[in-house]
Amino acid sequence: MSDKKFLGHPRGLFLLFIVEMWERFSYYGMRAILLLFLLDKTKGGMGLNEGEGGAIYGLYTFSVYLLSLPGGWLADNIFGQRKSIWYGGLAIMAGHVVLAFPASQTVFFAGLALVAIGTGLLKPNISSIVSELYPEGGAIRDAAFSIFYMGINMGSFLGITIVGYLGQKIGWHYGFGAAAIAMLLGLVAYRLFASTYLGEKGLYPKASIDTEEKTPVKTLTWILIGSLFIFLVIMQVSGTFKWDSKQAVAASMGVLAIAVVMTYFLNMFFASGFDRVEQKRLAILFILFWGAVLFWAGFEQQGSSLQIFADRYSELPFGMPSSWFQNFNPFYILVFAPVVGGIWVFLEKRGLNPPLLIKFSIGLFLLALGYYIMVIGAKPHFPA
Known part of the structure; x- marks a missing residue:
């Protein structure tokens, strides 16, 4: 790995910045x-109608987040993080290529599935390598993640601007095609410079086969997996799972997601050999996980219910595509993230920096406040 630094950071950080920027552009x-x-x-x-479209959008976004679990596992146990990023990027690009050409609904959904699978492989592992670049931790690593997060929001801003314009003003499939090109640019940069600037970081799977693992722990893991399977069979046989409409599929997949997550946490808690402190x-x-679920459920509405509202009930100056309203989020993050970071530093120096849970609660409160303001703004269109 090259020891040369740029702005006081390993050059590998800026390679990952570029790859993540183009991936977020596409996403x-x-x-x-x-x-x-x-x-x-x-x-x-x-x-489609609003119910069907919202169900598909919800299934897609939920799949992206849920697939991070197997994506991280595959990286730790089979591929290593570097290969997972590469394979994930290829899957994302292939998915966008599929979306770029008019085809049947089945083919379109296959393209969405490829993008979701690829994101599940790439997203958790690229952040992990950023952390590995800073084994000493501390403020320098925090600063590195701030830089990396700027790349995320730059990609988001550019993607919404370019893909939104192409899709709404020229043709939907041109927008999808632009997303494929963006991911290709990220893959080219990764292929050319990863070995030089990342060395062996993330190159090999973290987990090794532990022949001394306790049999009761292994047994409990399989009991949990078997219980999950039996639960899903019962839900299917009882008719709780329904697959006769897109909305029903979304509801069934929601139950499936909760069951998988609960099994995952139970396995970690009881079958991973953690001590009492862990x-x-x-x-x-x-x-915190369920708090994050609530937050992201609200956050992702910017591409769903808020997008529909912007498209149908907002005045659009200069022929602006309604999708550009989604750009306010990355723009505000780019502008105010340094301000908020400065506030925490200011409070830290005075011994007033609130703990993580308080900050987490503030974020949820601000999300709720934002939706309350939306209710006030929507009243002229939906009078009581």
Whole structure:
């Protein structure tokens, strides 16, 4: 790995910055026009109703997050993080290529599945390698993640701007094609410079086969997996799972997701050999996990219900595509993230920096406040 630094950081950070920027360009760009394409009845879209389109959008976004679990496992146990990023990027690009050409609904959904699978492989592992670049931890690593996060939001801003314009003003499939090109640029940079600037970071799987693992722990893991399988069979036989409409599929997949997550946490808590201190930390993580679920459920509405509202009830100056409203989020993050970071530093120096759980709660409160403001703004269109 090259020891040369740029702005006081390993050059590998800026390679990962570029790869993540183009990946987020493709993800947020495509997401900006996905629901609009699903609902469009006049310009080559699928012509679905709001319930069907929202169900597909929800299934896609939930799949992206859920697939991070197997994506991380595959990296740790089979591929290594570097190969997982590469394979994930290839799957994302292939998925966008599929979306770039008019085809049947089945083919379109296959393209969405490829993007979701690829994101599950790439997203958790690229962040992990950023952490590995800073084994000493501390403020320098925090600064590195701030830089990396700027790349995420730059990619988001560019993707929504370019893909949103192409999709809404020229043609939906041009927008999807632009997302494929963005991921290709990220893959080219990764292929050319990863070995030089990352060395052996993330090159090999972290986990090794432990022949001394206790049999009871292994047995409990299989008991949990078997219980999950039996639960899913019962739900199917009882008719709880329904597959006769897109909304029913979304509801069934929601139950499936909760079951998988609960099994995952139970396995970590009881079958991973954690001591009491680690179990307490895992319990806190479990609480934060569900808080994060609520946050992201609200956050992802910017490509769903908020996008529909922007498209139908907002005044659009200069022929601006309605998808550009989604750009306010990355723009505000780019502008205010340094300000918020400065506030925490200011409070830290005075011994007033609130703990993580308080910050987490503030984030959820601000999300709720934002939706309350939206209710006030929507009242002229939906009078009581």
